[in-house]
Amino acid sequence: MDLFLQRLFDGLTNGSAYALIAVALVLIFKATTLINFAQGEQAMLGAFIVLQLWNWGLPMWIAVITGMLISGLLAGGLERAIIRRFDPADHLPLVIITLGLFLVLNAVAAIIWRYDPLAFPQLFPHGSALTIGNARLSWYSIFAFGSCILVLLLLHVLLNKTKIGLSFRAVSSNLESSRLCGIKVGPTLQFGWALAAAAGTFGASIYAANPVLQIEPSIMLRALIFSITAAALGGLDSLWGALLGGLTIGFIQSVLVQYIPFIPNEMTLAATVAVLLIVLTFRPSGFLGTKAVERV
Amino acid sequence: MTNVLLKAENLTATYGQVEILHGISFEVYGNEIAVILGANGAGKTTTIRALSGMIDTTGTITFNKEDISQLEPDSIVRKGVAHVPQGRGTFPELTVEDNLRVGAFIRSDKEVESDIQNCYDTYPVLFERRSQSAGSLSGGEQQMLAVSRALMSRPELLLLDEPSLGLAPQIVEALFERFLIMNKDHGTTMLIVEQNAQIALGMADRGYVLEAGEIAVEGQASSLINDEAIIRAYLGG
């Protein structure tokens, strides 16, 4: 029982981090129906920027917020300099570009910070908040989950209650009509890229702040795959779906795989993909995705 | 009728190597309803898209005596031209009310809310469905929403691309009656492109007939309605 609880808690912790990266993926997907494969590496780079700012003496939370702003600006620049040159309706070149960015960003981080794991600032209090038998729910888990909810609420308000959010949703829904209504499509998509990068940087910072992890350039590789699965599970265009998807993946990883003896640990990824296939077979638009999202 | 609101001169449009519009000229006077009639593929949509800056064209388009030929769509709306595209062009994932708000995107005055109310008063069904996604509306309701959305920008000129397409005759009739009321009550100038010559000429002041990218006939709607060639081609005479 204790072990089961402990695994649930672990699932919550990992799931929250996956959810945050998944949210970033969802933002880009909503805007462009594109999976940004570089999202994890943008987030990793953002987290390194946070680390660097912290090393230079900024208080850790100021470093996180500044890091989010910087990575948002970088992503906005990337959108303007590279992505906008391509026809948004033609996905293959764009997918190849995001894969290329993935490699470039990874290399950049490796050149600057090397492959040695570095300690990331402990964003949250140490120790356990709750002990039930031998199972411990750490403060880290609680705060990771709490910040995930907070980010989702903020994004929810931003997208649903503000004018820039309205224009973002309009562009996601109908590009041509958005232009006819006076929306500048380019800057709106750029805003989406910036927002996604900031959310991703936050997610990677939370992930790297896990007391059992250290930051190194390949930290997001595994997380990205789980996050893409999480986003797909949630429906690809739903923020709250990303949370559900992230938590589901977290629980599959820490609970399901542990209790089904014939799934070896190394097969965690395969198990999550299997669950994804099963869910999408019965609910093609995921947990909370818009049914048959049509785009031109 | 001397105040020219919109003037298109020698407009050409090309897709790839194929020229679709071969230097057409027409004008729309302030407060009138003008129609451009044409069969499928005549170039009606191309013409109206050229006016709102959605495609590259050569020739000149002047609106309120200002050259708008080179402007981007988002600037053209701000000048006072609203465009209801063929196939309604609503935002299917957004609620009905959000569709109206997007329509008012270029505005920041205090009267947006009361204009939304006016849309609801005009079309109570939109009020009933204000929190539903636009994609769940029927074709007729979508067209009401599309027109309302365009009016939310408070345009001086409303461009309508085949509003009757795919709608039942009674719905088309109600829709066009409403256009007439808007025109009479608010003085909204309209340019409607249509295949349905009967209903369009019935309410319009003036008309043009577009054939394979060229203006074939033009004149007062009342005289076009009796024109032999038009009766043969469009009115099933």
Ligand SMILES: Nc1ncnc2c1ncn2[C@@H]1O[C@H](COP(=O)(O)OP(=O)(O)O)[C@@H](O)[C@H]1O
């Ligand atoms: N995007 C496009 N690319 C190539 N040809 C097009 C495109 N859109 C329209 N056309 C062609 O241009 C001509 C005029 O089309 P259109 O303006 O849509 O006519 P209408 O609205 O009168 O039916 C047609 O022959 C059509 O096939």
Ligand SMILES: [Mg+2]
């Ligand atoms: Mg057409």
